[in-house]
Amino acid sequence: MNAPWNPARGSMHREPFIGFVCDDATAEFVKPVAAEFGWSIEKINKGGLRNAVQTLSVSASPHVLFVDMSESVNPLQDINALAEVCEPGTVVIAAGHVNDVRLYRDLLTSGIQDYLLKPFTPDQLRDAFAHAQMVLAGPRNADGAPARPHSLTAVIGIRGGVGASSVATSLAWSFAEKKQRLTALLDLDLHFGTAALSMDLEPGRGLVDAIENPGRIDGLFLERAMVKASDMLSILSAEASMNRPMLTDGSAFFQLQEEIRAAFECTVVDIPRNILIQHPHLLHVVNAVVVVTELTLAATRDMMRLLGWFKSNAPAVRIIVVANKVPVVGGSEISRKDFESSIEHKIDYVIGFDQKVAVQATKLCRTLADVGKGNRHFNPLGELVEELLALSDGTDDGAGYGAGKSGDGAKSAKAAGGPTLMNKLNELKAMLPSKGKAKVG
Ligand SMILES: Nc1ncnc2c1ncn2[C@@H]1O[C@H](COP(=O)(O)OP(=O)(O)OP(=O)(O)O)[C@@H](O)[C@H]1O
Numbered sequence: 310m311n312a313p314w315n316p317a318r319g320s321m322h323r324e325p326f327i328g329f330v331c332d333d334a335t336a337e338f339v340k341p342v343a344a345e346f347g348w349s350i351e352k353i354n355k356g357g358l359r360n361a362v363q364t365l366s367v368s369a370s371p372h373v374l375f376v377d378m379s380e381s382v383n384p385l386q387d388i389n390a391l392a393e394v395c396e397p398g399t400v401v402i403a404a405g406h407v408n409d410v411r412l413y414r415d416l417l418t419s420g421i422q423d424y425l426l427k428p429f430t431p432d433q434l435r436d437a438f439a440h441a442q443m444v445l446a447g448p449r450n451a452d453g454a455p456a457r458p459h460s461l462t463a464v465i466g467i468r469g470g471v472g473a474s475s476v477a478t479s480l481a482w483s484f485a486e487k488k489q490r491l492t493a494l495l496d497l498d499l500h501f502g503t504a505a506l507s508m509d510l511e512p513g514r515g516l517v518d519a520i521e522n523p524g525r526i527d528g529l530f531l532e533r534a535m536v537k538a539s540d541m542l543s544i545l546s547a548e549a550s551m552n553r554p555m556l557t558d559g560s561a562f563f564q565l566q567e568e569i570r571a572a573f574e575c576t577v578v579d580i581p582r583n584i585l586i587q588h589p590h591l592l593h594v595v596n597a598v599v600v601v602t603e604l605t606l607a608a609t610r611d612m613m614r615l616l617g618w619f620k621s622n623a624p625a626v627r628i629i630v631v632a633n634k635v636p637v638v639g640g641s642e643i644s645r646k647d648f649e650s651s652i653e654h655k656i657d658y659v660i661g662f663d664q665k666v667a668v669q670a671t672k673l674c675r676t677l678a679d680v681g682k683g684n685r686h687f688n689p690l691g692e693l694v695e696e697l698l699a700l701s702d703g704t705d706d707g708a709g710y711g712a713g714k715s716g717d718g719a720k721s722a723k724a725a726g727g728p729t730l731m732n733k734l735n736e737l738k739a740m741l742p743s744k745g746k747a748k749v750g
């Protein structure tokens with residue numbers, strides 16, 4: 310649960326199981342099932358939730374905690390008191406007489422793993438304990454495979470609608486399904502995110518709860534808050550109410566990244582530009598930032614500004630520029646060469662505009678990478694996945710900011726009288742087709 314880490318308590322031995330029951334009948338009921346799991350029946354105490362709070366405030370929390378809430382007048386308040394003293398990593402199973410779905414939901418949100426309505430059967434208790442053990446084993450350790458370095462990729466769209474979320478979901482899908490890495494997709498577009506929608510999933514309340522109560526974020530919270538798209542891919546996203554601005558100092562985002570990092574092998578974070586500007590610290594732990602752009606004048610201007618911003622706010626981060634929706638026939642508003650020389654950075658990957666694949670992906674609720682398998686316009690996504698994994702696995706030379714820096718652009722800026730924004734914009738204007746000429750793309 311949420312008790313802050315305490316070095317004195319941290320060094321104490323953690324019992325595999327402790328129970329706090331309200332009456333002898335419940336104690337006699339729990340004992341044989343606990344014994345089946347190899348847990349000591351001596352650890353089943355009287356005093357219910359009240360005693361649990363008192364005891365755990367001065368001793369180490371067990372791995373599995375059973376609390377009887379039958380005598381609790383205000384179960385939610387009491388569970389929150391328990392959360393204050395119970396350390397992260399404890400799986401809590403509660404039992405009680407109150408049959409109210411709202412209470413059940415609130416209890417789960419407060420961090421308990423399961424709520425058993427009394428009277429419950431030995432099988433129900435057995436199942437709850439078995440599930441607790443599974444949760445403790447954790448997804449990463451389940452197959453005993455050695456942990457690979459975590460890959461954390463941020464995806465940012467330079468303008469609205471350039472396809473950043475399509476690239477983010479495609480990358481997450483590729484990590485999970487093609488590379489078989491346990492992957493999380495974190496969609497920080499709280500009001501208008503499309504990660505869950507594009508895979509035909511309900512986003513749930515997890516992300517909104519996390520932002521409203523950052524203190525509750527821990528491994529178990531994450532386990533419940535994330536929505537599973539498949540065995541290998543989980544999503545954390547929201548459709549926050551439009552009547553409610555989501556105010557955060559960014560600590561929840563950072564903490565979520567940390568918890569996800571501990572539980573998954575790959576993370577893809579879809580970061581809207583406004584969130585990035587407000588919370589630059591989100592980039593401190595990423596392996597790479599994928600900036601998705603289109604080849605237009607506005608995108609060129611914003612790319613120049615964003616690359617400048619990266620230089621001051623995240624100078625060490627690897628920036629990968631992906632041009633998406635690039636017209637396959639006809640030209641784009643700005644040519645690739647002019648775009649690269651203006652932004653002084655090369656375009657690392659070019660993804661063509663393919664309406665057929667996009668429509669198919671939407672209809673089937675699948676990602677562009679999935680539907681566009683074998684389609685040459687989307688092949689660069691596969692190459693991008695390889696580069697991102699090479700970066701995190703340490704097999705890429707990871708040259709930091711400007712890895713894709715274009716020498717030509719530097720020269721042309723100099724020729725125009727110095728690398729000021731005005732000079733670059735003047736150059737851009739000169740590149741635009743003169744009045745009367747139709748724009749292509
Ligand atoms: N390469 C492509 N070819 C054709 N259509 C594409 C391509 N990439 C993305 N799209 C389409 O563009 C639309 C916008 O994509 P998406 O939602 O990913 O953009 P975004 O940058 O995340 O937008 P927002 O700014 O709203 O977050 C979607 O309908 C998507 O299917």
Ligand SMILES: [Mg+2]
Nearest residue numbers: 473474498503
């Ligand atoms: Mg988006």
